[in-house]
Amino acid sequence: MVGFNNFFKHPVNSYFRLISSLDLPTKKAPRLRLPASVWERVNETHKDQKQLERELIEDLLKSETPLKNTQCWTLPLNSKVVSQYSSPRTLPNNRSYLHSGVDLRARRPQPIVATADGTILFANKMVVPGNNILIDHGEGLFSRYMHLSKLLVHQGDSVQRGQVIGLTGATGRVEAPHLHWEVVWKGRPISPFLFLDKWRFICNPRFALTR
Ligand SMILES: [Zn+2]
Numbered sequence: 024m025v026g027f028n029n030f031f032k033h034p035v036n037s038y039f040r041l042i043s044s045l046d047l048p049t050k051k052a053p054r055l056r057l058p059a060s061v062w063e064r065v066n067e068t069h070k071d072q073k074q075l076e077r078e079l080i081e082d083l084l085k086s087e088t089p090l091k092n093t094q095c096w097t098l099p100l101n102s103k104v105v106s107q108y109s110s111p112r113t114l115p116n117n118r119s120y121l122h123s124g125v126d127l128r129a130r131r132p133q134p135i136v137a138t139a140d141g142t143i144l145f146a147n148k149m150v151v152p153g154n155n156i157l158i159d160h161g162e163g164l165f166s167r168y169m170h171l172s173k174l175l176v177h178q179g180d181s182v183q184r185g186q187v188i189g190l191t192g193a194t195g196r197v198e199a200p201h202l203h204w205e206v207v208w209k210g211r212p213i214s215p216f217l218f219l220d221k222w223r224f225i226c227n228p229r230f231a232l233t234r
Pocket residue numbers: 106122124125126202203204
């Protein structure tokens with residue numbers, strides 16, 4: 024069994040296939056059906072603001088804190104996956120990209136919970152992610168929750184696994200209401216479900232520190 028110290032010693036790409044621009048499909052990626060009113064709020068005219076927000080998040084993801092504990096993670100919302108990690112998409116401006124998280128169905132506002140104990144690094148509005156929350160779990164591991172209708176935590180709050188942090192919604196760049204859930208490790212978005220699969224063999228159901 025892989026100990027949790029060993030797990031974090033390895034480079035992130037030894038466990039996970041990371042999305043990269045080299046993976047962009049040569050064939051056309053499916054086109055996102057964004058309502059015109061949504062595209063107006065997120066298109067190129069907002070590129071300076073989007074760049075500032077990307078830089079802010081990149082800075083926050085450099086946070087180096089110890090792992091809160093070795094607890095097992097929970098899902099933020101028990102719902103159907105409507106779009107997988109790394110699925111290709113094309114925007115109305117013809118730019119293609121790979122999906123950096125998973126989308127969970129949430130047609131109406133539903134409470135979502137923190138997947139594990141952590142500290143709220145960001146809880147506010149952004150252009151593309153809409154109302155979104157970023158949680159630091161320590162050891163370079165983060166979770167992110169996008170397109171929320173309501174934020175129920177503040178920057179700096181400590182949260183516990185299972186604590187309600189917001190309500191799903193349709194803010195930011197969305198075709199329809201859903202939850203975009205992302206797991207970032209050492210600065211790279213990884214597959215949330217693959218992470219859960221691997222972490223399940225390492226985590227401690229009793230939450231205790233085993234370091
Ligand atoms: Zn998404």
